[in-house]
Amino acid sequence: MTKNILIADDEKNMIWAIKRALKDENYSIFSAADGEEAVKQVKSKNLQLVLLDLRMPKMDGMEALKEIKKINADLPVIMITAHGTMESAVEAMKIGALDYISKPFDVDELKIQIRKAIDVGDMSRQIEFLTEELQNATGKIIIGDSHKMKEILEMVNRVSKSNATILITGESGTGKELIANAIHYSSDRSNKPYIKVNCGALPEGLLESELFGHEKGAFTGAIERKIGRFERADEGTIFLDEIGEISLAMQVKLLRVLQEKEIERVGGTETIKIDTRVIAATNKDLLEMVEKGEFREDLYYRLNVIPIELPPLRERKEDIVSLVDYFLDKYCKEIGRNKMEISKNALDYLIDYKWKGNIRELENIIERLVILNQKGKIEKTDLPKDILYQEQANTDFTLPTEGINLEEVEQSLIRQALESTDYNQSKAAKLLGITRHTLIYRMDKYKIDSNKE
Known part of the structure; x- marks a missing residue:
């Protein structure tokens, strides 16, 4: 399928140069002379990629990028930068740009960056489709942006x-x-x-x-x-x-x-x-x-x-907020009440908890909170005692004033865990709070022998 690319640049020579570089590729190329026009074309066309210049009249590339991401957060955008605008390029990537190319650009490198960017966009759409298909087919959904x-x-x-x-x-x-x-x-x-x-x-x-x-x-x-x-x-x-x-x-x-x-x-x-x-x-x-x-x-x-x-929930804590929101919505609908809120304090406790039962444990707790809570908001005091008092079991490590070598500490802890378990990798991994596969990866990284010396 032909991919649609928008080139937004106020320099006609730059648009001509990029079109010429891509003439043998299977792309339909559109152009815009300023940021406002670029935003309009993103709204009206089915685009797979935008090449966006930082310096443009009416609306500069940074503002145009913000508007484009509001319209389609998954649309890949590559920034076109000139010498001396690297800081702006980094800032643009924080906003959501996928990559950047510098003027003057290498033609082969440009082609590679464009192909990679379009592949990323395709994969994002496939994941979104897959998630929707799964929910339609099973009535369940996989939550996770990590x-x-x-x-x-x-x-x-x-x-x-x-x-x-x-x-x-x-x-x-x-x-x-x-x-x-x-x-x-x-x-x-x-x-x-x-x-x-x-x-x-x-x-x-x-x-x-x-x-x-x-x-x-x-x-x-x-x-x-x-x-x-x-x-x-x-x-x-x-x-x-x-x-x-x-x-x-x-x-x-x-x-x-x-x-x-x-x-x-x-x-x-x-x-x-x-x-x-x-x-x-x-x-x-x-x-x-x-x-x-x-x-x-x-x-x-x-x-x-x-x-x-599949990673345990404690290794994908960034997904907990989305999971809590999903389960609150699910169980509030089941009992016919308006969706409940959860305080930041209570949410912080849920994020810090170890979740030995993983997503199933989290879902059960949210269901219980929805059923038993008579208020419209879940507070810290509503949480189960094992979550509230988890901090008593946590060990706080104080960083020495002279600092540490983190890799040396990690190697030492891995060796200690292996020695204390007679080199049983599964038991050593459990002591360290990681999976066995993660332990093997780190042993290989630090060249730690899997057998007793």
Whole structure:
């Protein structure tokens, strides 16, 4: 599809030069001689990028940028700067400009910057579409403007078009099922069956029958043929939640399904080919289970083709305000009352809280506050005691007057955590309040050996 670019510059030679540089690219190019005209064209045209000069008559580039961002906050804008206006370029990026080019510019560099800017705009629109589609399909929405959640949504957008097996990991309450929903409902299988199985909620004997089905007479109580969930999910998706709970015997059978793309019903002899996309999820450390012999290594790698790790809420605190606002709106609507407010003091306590139960815990607390609060505003005194008194458990570190080397302190703490846990990475990560994957990344960064010396 042809991309529409607006060049806003009062120098006709500059507009001509940029048009000439882009003549072989697949762009439709529009031009504006001042900021006011640029703003009008943003309102009237479907643009994918604006190149905006800082120095223009009627309305300069900075004011035009502010107006453009009011009209379309996601529209990428690259500032055109002259020598000596670098401070203004930095200020423009704080307002919302994506990048800047300096006069005179390098043609190849200009083309690269434009392609990158348009890709960013496309990705923003895809994420917005994906979020809306998920809400329409499931009645639920993924809330999160943090960098981590944007990266995850970008990953969801990329992998949903493939048929690869996906393993979603993260603590309880982080939203693993929502991510699985997003992958299915934005995939080419979205109009096909989507079957969910909680592997931890079913005993082993029943789980096999549920997954693969059974023939009449296969066991006591099997009075008729039962079609299993893998078979029901043919051409669609099966979501295996709490995959770390299945027995080693069941792991062998699941491995065969993933390898051969076929099943046999319990008590049957017929081999049934299936085309089912598998998404698995767990709050357990499967690699640690592999090391202990509790989970098959070959199955782990079959499941972990594309890993998606969801961060705990304490590592994405910038999303808490949006989540609180969403849940307040949701539960006020449910009980038919006007939307409640929350004081800044109370919100600060929620932001500082550790949230061991993650988003699920936050949602439960907001629901309780909405139901029990008779006022129109949630105050600090309305919060549960464990949130109010969290500060008593917090340790305050005082920065020495001579300062510290933060990297040396971090390395020392990592080594201490590893030594105190006999180099058990999962336990060491828990001591440090980070995920195991984050610990491994930092060990690699500081070249810390994973074994005892």
